Amino acid sequence: MTEDQPRRTGLSLDRLERYALPLALVAVIVTFSLAPGTRDAFLTTANLKFVLNNQAVPVLVALAVMIPLIVNEFDLSVGSVAALSSVVAAAGTTRFDLPWLVAVALAVLVSAVVGLATGLLVARAGISSLVATLGVSSVIFGLLAWYTDGESILGAFPERFLALGTWPWPLVILVVATAVLWYVLEQTPFGRRLYAVGSNREAARLIGIGVAHKVTISFVLSGTLAGLAGVVAVARNSGANPTVGPALLLPALAAAYLGATAFIRTFNARGTAVGVLLVAFTVSGFTLAGIEPWVKDVINGAMLLVAVAAVAALRRHSDSNRPV
Numbered sequence: 001m002t003e004d005q006p007r008r009t010g011l012s013l014d015r016l017e018r019y020a021l022p023l024a025l026v027a028v029i030v031t032f033s034l035a036p037g038t039r040d041a042f043l044t045t046a047n048l049k050f051v052l053n054n055q056a057v058p059v060l061v062a063l064a065v066m067i068p069l070i071v072n073e074f075d076l077s078v079g080s081v082a083a084l085s086s087v088v089a090a091a092g093t094t095r096f097d098l099p100w101l102v103a104v105a106l107a108v109l110v111s112a113v114v115g116l117a118t119g120l121l122v123a124r125a126g127i128s129s130l131v132a133t134l135g136v137s138s139v140i141f142g143l144l145a146w147y148t149d150g151e152s153i154l155g156a157f158p159e160r161f162l163a164l165g166t167w168p169w170p171l172v173i174l175v176v177a178t179a180v181l182w183y184v185l186e187q188t189p190f191g192r193r194l195y196a197v198g199s200n201r202e203a204a205r206l207i208g209i210g211v212a213h214k215v216t217i218s219f220v221l222s223g224t225l226a227g228l229a230g231v232v233a234v235a236r237n238s239g240a241n242p243t244v245g246p247a248l249l250l251p252a253l254a255a256a257y258l259g260a261t262a263f264i265r266t267f268n269a270r271g272t273a274v275g276v277l278l279v280a281f282t283v284s285g286f287t288l289a290g291i292e293p294w295v296k297d298v299i300n301g302a303m304l305l306v307a308v309a310a311v312a313a314l315r316r317h318s319d320s321n322r323p324v
Contacts, residue, residue: 021262021271025278032285041288049167051284056170057082057236059276060229061248062255063181064222069256069267070185071198071218073122073129077114078226078252079245080137080144085111085230087144087153090240094155104161108227114140115223119216137245144242154239165235173232174273177225181269194218195266251279251300257307279303 032042041047061078068075085107092103114136121132163169185191196204197214205211229248234240258278259271283296 017261018263018265021258021274021278025274025281028278028281028285032281032288035285035289037290038285038288042285047284047288051280052174053165053167053170054236055276055280056174057229057233058248058251058255058280059174059273060177060225060232062252062259062272062276063177063269064225064229065249065252066256066259066267066269066272067181067194067221067225068129068215068218069198069260070194071215072201073215073218075118075133075219075222076130076249077118077133077137077140078222078229079248080140081111081114081223081226081245082230082233082248083144083240083242083245084114084140085227086234086240086244087148087230087242089231089234090153090155090157091147093157093161094153100158100161104231107231108224111227111230112220112224115220115226116216118223119219122219123212123215141242141245148240148242150243152239152241157234157238162235162238164232165237170232170236173228177228178269178273185269186264198266250297250304251276254279254300254304254307257310258303261307261310275303275307 029043032038035042061082064078064081065075088110089103089107092098092106093100096103098106118132118136121127121136122129164173185194193204193209194214196207196209197211201211204214230240233244255275255278256267256272258275259269259273260267262268262271262274264271279300283299286295286299
């Protein structure tokens with residue numbers, strides 16, 4: 001064995017680790033495409049459209065969760081912010097007769113403002129992001145319960161607005177949002193500064209990065225993406241459900257942590273989107289196989305535990321190989 005062989009072996013293993021998540025997605029698709037109980041329905045155009053059409057909202061919420069994670073903060077309010085946005089968009093369109101573009105812009109703006117307020121609580125007031133976002137989430141759900149009495153907001157929505165929820169627009173939104181975030185986070189100085197803050201805050205301060213500003217901006221971006229998710233949810237469902245928020249959080253966290261094991265082995269947009277699709281196709285396959293609905297929650301919880309353990313293991317491996 002030559003001296004270069006161990007080095008090439010290490011490089012191959014590193015590449016395999018970085019692309020293990022996309023390979024797992026391919027493996028899931030191939031497995032359910034060939035399995036006797038699911039092969040007739042899994043890879044049909046109808047099922048693929050159904051699965052992909054339903055992933056715009058989960059991907060947007062997962063991307064919203066991911067951005068604060070880059071700077072080592074948690075945003076547990078993304079589900080409530082998405083619910084708030086959906087209510088603002090639906091009520092603005094059906095109850096206040098706003099043009100749908102104005103209602104959509106208002107919904108996203110309100111969500112961004114909530115993100116700004118949360119970011120200031122965390123970055124300027126020094127409140128733990130877990131406590132701050134849980135508090136913000138509780139306030140939002142209380143206000144939504146007061147305004148809607150826990151009932152969905154339905155009505156006649158403009159066709160152009162509802163088109164955002166029909167094929168292929170949810171897939172287009174998913175791809176565009178992921179691509180834009182990939183570029184911003186991995187190809188621009190702003191993104192590199194976010195990663196620097198997450199890697200070592202004190203070092204980031206010493207080289208002149210405004211840590212508090214970057215943390216605040218991460219929550220603003222999170223709120224904006226959650227707001228966009230709420231808008232798409234209204235278009236998908238022809239109405240706003242003010243109680244849907246909590247169901248969005250766990251899958252989003254699972255996808256973000258799964259994504260952190262892929263590509264650049266930290267939180268990233270491409271990995272997060274693949275993580276959402278992995279969970280979605282896994283659930284779809286098991287559903288076609290006839291599993292009970294509660295298994296979906298088990299899958300989401302198991303994926304989150306596995307992903308967190310994998311991220312911790314990768315970080316320990318990285319730290320052990322770092323030169324002293």
